[in-house]
Amino acid sequence: MAKKESTLFNMVSSLVIxxxxxxxxxxxxxxxxxxxxxxxxxxxxxxxxDEVVLPYDNNPVEEMYKISVEGSVDxxxxxxxxxxxxxxxxxxxxxxxxxxxxxxxxxxxxLPDGNIQNIVVLEHKETPGLGTKMNTLEFxxxxxxxxxxxxxxxxxxxxxxxxxxxxxxxxxxxxxxxxQRAFDTYMKGGQHE
Amino acid sequence: MNNLxxxxxxxxxxxAVFVQLLGMCPTLGVTTTAFNGLGMGLxxxxxxxxxxxxxxxxxxxxxxxxxIPAYIVVIASFVTIVDLVMAGYLPExxxxxxxxxxxxxxxxxxxxxxxxxxxxxxxxxxxxxxxxMGFGFSMALVMLGGIRELLGSLSIFGIQLVEADGIxxxxxxxxxxxxxxxxxxxxxxxxxxx
Numbered sequence: 392m393a394k395k396e397s398t399l400f401n402m403v404s405s406l407v408i409x410x411x412x413x414x415x416x417x418x419x420x421x422x423x424x425x426x427x428x429x430x431x432x433x434x435x436x437x438x439x440x441d442e443v444v445l446p447y448d449n450n451p452v453e454e455m456y457k458i459s460v461e462g463s464v465d466x467x468x469x470x471x472x473x474x475x476x477x478x479x480x481x482x483x484x485x486x487x488x489x490x491x492x493x494x495x496x497x498x499x500x501x502l503p504d505g506n507i508q509n510i511v512v513l514e515h516k517e518t519p520g521l522g523t524k525m526n527t528l529e530f531x532x533x534x535x536x537x538x539x540x541x542x543x544x545x546x547x548x549x550x551x552x553x554x555x556x557x558x559x560x561x562x563x564x565x566x567x568x569x570x571q572r573a574f575d576t577y578m579k580g581g582q583h584e
Numbered sequence: 585m586n587n588l589x590x591x592x593x594x595x596x597x598x599x600a601v602f603v604q605l606l607g608m609c610p611t612l613g614v615t616t617t618a619f620n621g622l623g624m625g626l627x628x629x630x631x632x633x634x635x636x637x638x639x640x641x642x643x644x645x646x647x648x649x650x651x652i653p654a655y656i657v658v659i660a661s662f663v664t665i666v667d668l669v670m671a672g673y674l675p676e677x678x679x680x681x682x683x684x685x686x687x688x689x690x691x692x693x694x695x696x697x698x699x700x701x702x703x704x705x706x707x708x709x710x711x712x713x714x715x716x717m718g719f720g721f722s723m724a725l726v727m728l729g730g731i732r733e734l735l736g737s738l739s740i741f742g743i744q745l746v747e748a749d750g751i752x753x754x755x756x757x758x759x760x761x762x763x764x765x766x767x768x769x770x771x772x773x774x775x776x777x778x
Contacts, residue, residue, distance in 0.1 A: 397649035405646050409654045413661040420665050427672030435675060519616055520736065520755045 440470050443500025443509040444480035447472035451482065458580035460572065467576050480508050481581060485573035487565040492516030495525075495565045499573035503583045506538045510570060522562035530556055530563075539574040587712040594716030600693045601724035601764075602771040607693040611725060612760040614684050618741050621729030623677045624684060625722025627666050629715065631688050632697060634662045636714035639702040655698045656689070663688045693721060724767075731763050 395401045433452065440451050451470035459466040470482040480503070486496045495515045500508035512526050524530060533554055534542075544567035545551025546560060555563035600606045610628070615621045638658050646654045667685045670678045678685070688694065697717055702710040733739055736754035738746045753759045 395647045397647040401647045402650045413657050424668040424672040431675040520752045
């Protein structure tokens with residue numbers, strides 16, 4: 392079969408047909424994957440909440456509330472974990488804009504009195520092999536069970552109590568900063584009972 | 585050229601990465617581990633295969649002057665499909681490769697094969713060409729990712745071999761250039777002597 396000639400009508404009609412078929416196919420695939428994508432995102436969120444709070448029997452995602460951050464238009468999401476109707480811990484989705492590669496997002500689990508239960512890194516763009524070590528237990532261990540009202544979340548170089556990662560002081564600073572933001576916001580506007 | 589040759593040439597004789605030096609952006613960007621390299625390679629293989637099939641089928645209906653925009657629409661559609669499906673069913677891999685999946689659209693290997701092969705050949709040989717080029721690309725990415733992971737974090741496919749710190753340089757971008765340079769030299773030496 393000979394190639395179509397490049398007349399205006401041929402060019403326009405063939406492009407219209409190609410884009411029409413392509414957009415129909417994409418619309419179909421989008422509808423098909425919409426459910427699984429939402430489910431995967433929710434599952435990742437619930438997994439992070441499970442890791443940072445104590446065992447609960449309510450639905451923290453449904454009871455999520457927002458607290459606005461002081462001096463900023465942003466607000467943080469708080470997921471309260473309850474057992475027998477009593478608040479046992481809260482998971483706070485906090486961030487620091489001061490990471491080495493942009494924002495660092497953490498899920499910080501705080502007990503009602505502000506003690507740190509556990510911390511999980513949600514999103515980051517830190518240097519592999521240096522900043523990514525904030526994901527290790529060796530680094531995070533120093534935060535667990537501490538209360539930021541007595542444990543200074545600045546790195547030792549800045550006069551705080553955090554033993555920074557070798558070669559990743561900026562990341563350590565941002566990690567502490569995000570935790571501090573979660574603590575400050577929660578103590579000011581969060582539910583404690 | 586028979587179909588076996590169409591398939592085989594993608595591995596050594598015309599390997600996209602080592603010989604043609606195409607698709608350098610994903611090659612250097614995602615190969616911090618062997619697994620990421622494999623994921624990126626297979627995603628590109630799928631796009632390459634599907635776009636080769638479609639383009640070899642529609643080639644006679646597309647006037648010459650608008651063939652490039654038509655090919656790009658076809659390629660971009662398949663890339664978006666891969667992106668959506670991966671986000672839904674392989675969220676972990678999608679998190680690692682996220683940034684690079686949309687960039688398959690501008691990967692010159694895909695458009696290169698559409699223009700140089702699929703638009704001139706039938707469906708069957710285009711399938712073999714797409715598969716061969718795709719697997720050759722995947723092989724190159726796994727080799728590069730494997731070497732960088734091995735030297736950089738002393739592990740392979742996520743399995744830690746020795747409990748120690750590796751040579752950090754190989755995880756960082758300069759390590760990609762150094763490792764790729766040595767690999768290209770080695771492959772070219774083997775091609776010349778074989």
